[in-house]
Structure formats: C-alpha cells, structure tokens
Amino acid sequence: MLSATPLASAQRSDYTIRTGTSEETTVYVREADADGPTVMVVGGMHGDEANGYTAAQKIANWRIDAGKLVVLPEANVKAIQIDSRTCNGTDLNRQFPTGSEPTTALAREIWNVVVSENIDFLFDLHSSYGIYSSDDGGVGQGIFSTRAGDATGHRKQLVSYLNENYVSDSTYDYSGYSSSDGSSPMLKHKVGADLDTGAIIFEATRKNGRPLSQQVRETTAAVQEFLQRFGLIHETVSYSQDVIAANTAEDTNAKQSGLRFDIANTFGQDVRITDLEIDPHNSAIDQLRDHSYGEGQWVSELFIDADVQNGVTDINNGVSLPCSIDLDWDGHSTDASNDAILSPGSFGTVSLYEFKSNGSPVDMVGENVEITIDYTLSDGASGSRTFMLLL
Numbered sequence: 001m002l003s004a005t006p007l008a009s010a011q012r013s014d015y016t017i018r019t020g021t022s023e024e025t026t027v028y029v030r031e032a033d034a035d036g037p038t039v040m041v042v043g044g045m046h047g048d049e050a051n052g053y054t055a056a057q058k059i060a061n062w063r064i065d066a067g068k069l070v071v072l073p074e075a076n077v078k079a080i081q082i083d084s085r086t087c088n089g090t091d092l093n094r095q096f097p098t099g100s101e102p103t104t105a106l107a108r109e110i111w112n113v114v115v116s117e118n119i120d121f122l123f124d125l126h127s128s129y130g131i132y133s134s135d136d137g138g139v140g141q142g143i144f145s146t147r148a149g150d151a152t153g154h155r156k157q158l159v160s161y162l163n164e165n166y167v168s169d170s171t172y173d174y175s176g177y178s179s180s181d182g183s184s185p186m187l188k189h190k191v192g193a194d195l196d197t198g199a200i201i202f203e204a205t206r207k208n209g210r211p212l213s214q215q216v217r218e219t220t221a222a223v224q225e226f227l228q229r230f231g232l233i234h235e236t237v238s239y240s241q242d243v244i245a246a247n248t249a250e251d252t253n254a255k256q257s258g259l260r261f262d263i264a265n266t267f268g269q270d271v272r273i274t275d276l277e278i279d280p281h282n283s284a285i286d287q288l289r290d291h292s293y294g295e296g297q298w299v300s301e302l303f304i305d306a307d308v309q310n311g312v313t314d315i316n317n318g319v320s321l322p323c324s325i326d327l328d329w330d331g332h333s334t335d336a337s338n339d340a341i342l343s344p345g346s347f348g349t350v351s352l353y354e355f356k357s358n359g360s361p362v363d364m365v366g367e368n369v370e371i372t373i374d375y376t377l378s379d380g381a382s383g384s385r386t387f388m389l390l391l
C-alpha cells in the first residue's frame with residue numbers, strides 16, 4: 001500500500017510486529033543523521049477511521065532532517081480490513097490500562113514499540129463522525145492532549161494553526177482539551193501517565209460527507225507543523241499533501257492529465273525555485289507535453305503561480321519523463337522561462353501539464369509522482385526538497 005520512497009536506505013529501518021499472525025503490521029522508522037527527538041505517529045487504531053491510516057501512510061514516507069520518526073500506519077490491520085472500529089468487539093484503543101500490561105497481544109506489541117523506541121512524543125490519528133461540542137454524539141474535529149510533557153502548549157498552537165490556515169468554514173474549526181492522564185485505558189493516556197511523555201489524539205471530522213482528502217490534508221498539516229516545531233523538520237520549502245489531478249479546459253478528453261499542488265515557503269526570506277525534477281513511478285508515463293503555444297497554467301508544461309515572480313517553462317515538443325526542468329532555461333524560448341520566487345510565508349501553486357503515455361494523455365488518478373525542488377535563498381544558501389505526490 002505504501003509507495004516507494006526517495007529516502008536513502010541508511011535512514012530506514014522498518015520492521016513488523018505481530019509477525020506471522022493475521023495482525024502483522026509494519027513499523028516504519030526514519031532516522032536522520034542529525035540528533036534530535038523521537039516522535040511516533042500511529043494510525044488505524046480504529047479500522048473505520050480512514051483518515052488515521054491514510055494520513056499515517058503519507059507521513060511514513062516523509063523525509064526528516066533530525067531525530068527519529070516512527071510510524072505505525074495500520075495499527076489494527078484486521079479492523080481496517082473490515083472497515084470497523086473494533087475487531088471481534090475489541091476496541092484496540094481501550095487496551096492500554098495505566099500502571100499495568102496492555103490487555104491484548106497486539107496492544108502489548110504496540111506498547112513495546114513505544115517503550116523500546118524511547119519516544120519523546122506520540123500522535124494517534126483518528127477521525128470522528130461528529131462536530132465538536134454539538135451534542136451529536138461524536139467527539140468532533142479536535143486535538144486532545146496529555147497533561148504530561150508540553151502537549152497542552154502544542155495542542156493550542158496546532159488548533160490555531162489549523163483554523164487560521166486550513167479551515168475556511170468555522171463549523172469545522174478545531175478545538176480540544178487536556179484530560180487527566182490515565183483516566184481512560186487509551187494509548188495516549190498510558191503514554192502520559194506511565195511515561196510522563198506528551199501525546200496527542202488527533203480527530204478530523206468526516207461529518208456531512210467531508211472528503212477524506214480534506215481530513216488527511218488537515219491531519220498531515222498538523223503533524224508537519226508539529227515536527228517542524230519539535231525540531232525533526234527544519235525550515236524548508238514544504239508541500240501540504242494537496243495534489244489534485246485535473247481535467248483542464250484545454251482538454252476535450254475526459255482524462256485528468258494535469259497535476260496541481262501547492263508549495264509553501266516557510267523560510268524567513270525569499271525562496272527562488274530554480275529546478276524541478278519530475279519522476280512518475282509508473283514508467284509508462286513517459287512524457288510531459290502541453291498542446292498550446294500560450295504561456296501559463298495548463299498552456300505550459302510547468303507553471304508556478306507565485307507572489308513575487310511566477311515560474312514558467314514552455315518547452316517545444318515537451319520533455320521525456322523522468323526529467324529535470326531548469327526553470328530559467330528551457331532550451332526553446334528564453335521569454336517563456338522564469339524561476340519562481342516566493343516571499344516568506346507565501347504559497348505557490350505548481351501546475352504540470354500534460355502527462356502522456358505513448359503520445360496519449362494519462363489519467364493521473366492513482367499514480368505516484370516523485371518531485372524534487374531545488375531552490376536558492378536570498379542569503380545565497382541553496383537546498384532541495386523531495387516529496388511524493390500520492391494521487
């Protein structure tokens with residue numbers, strides 16, 4: 001279910017728990033060269049909460065700059081397989097009593113990961129069917145922290161961050177609280193009470209048909225923001241997991257053969273995007289080629305809508321994939337070649353068009369594309385960021 005990752009193999013040490021049983025599931029471990037704290041992310045404790053395991057699967061692919069990231073995306077594989085909160089009536093997130101052994105073999109092995117990885121913080125990812133504080137029976141979209149560690153401060157900061165940047169309808173504003181550690185046999189409570197370690201249960205809401213993609217976007221944004229604040233991810237050009245495959249107005253076919261996604265400049269200075277590498281994991285997708293002489297979104301192979309300067313590259317006869325595009329020189333018309341420049345804190349929208357296989361447009365839904373962005377900063381430093389577009 002997970003796609004291949006751009007990480008160097010030295011950074012990975014994945015293993016399984018409940019090995020050889022029907023509950024077997026993978027723990028993904030990413031360790032950076034630089035020292036830093038260890039954060040664990042769990043998804044799929046409840047098998048009917050797709051947000052939890054979908055977001056955690058994405059996070060399992062993230063690259064980190066410092067410390068260690070331990071991700072268990074599918075804690076309860078059997079519950080996920082039957083799309084049920086519980087398996088055989090057992091709620092996995094009620095098997096973690098404070099001060100004594102977890103009450104099932106699966107819960108004990110999960111707890112063993114928590115202890116043996118010596119974590120400094122835990123995120124447990126879920127979704128709710130309710131609206132927070134609406135008396136509809138669901139806990140709603142909320143962030144719930146331990147009293148242990150500095151989890152309360154992180155919770156408040158993440159609530160503000162999400163409501164300011166990701167929630168446009170206040171009906172869905174995030175909220176939450178800290179409860180007494182150990183007051184319930186949940187994993188979060190046991191982490192707080194037994195280890196005196198910070199933990200957060202994150203709940204996105206799926207009420208009113210709120211799309212899974214939106215739940216996942218909010219969830220991954222919160223975890224990314226946390227990892228940045230906690231020191232695992234440094235200031236960077238970031239990608240917020242929001243890719244869409246578009247059937248553009250340029251197309252008369254029904255194929256969603258263009259891609260659009262946002263990048264953010266989280267440096268405190270201008271970022272200049274100089275090169276962009278595009279590597280579809282499906283090798284049958286072999287060309288990027290628009291079909292217009294115009295210059296801009298969907299009429300150039302690459303267009304980045306950015307606040308200081310738009311980036312555009314319009315390449316005669318397209319380019320073979322995988323490729324690396326130098327934004328200020330496309331080998332065809334220098335008039336249509338510009339680096340993109342983003343001011344501090346701003347977003348840029350990247351549009352790529354049109355993905356083809358053997359000359360025909362490709363529907364990109366379900367495809368994975370690895371993107372690497374090379375950039376320079378106002379102070380002369382440069383760097384690159386690689387991430388996966390998971391469609």
Ligand SMILES: [Zn+2]
Pocket residue numbers: 045046049126127
């Ligand atoms: Zn849940």
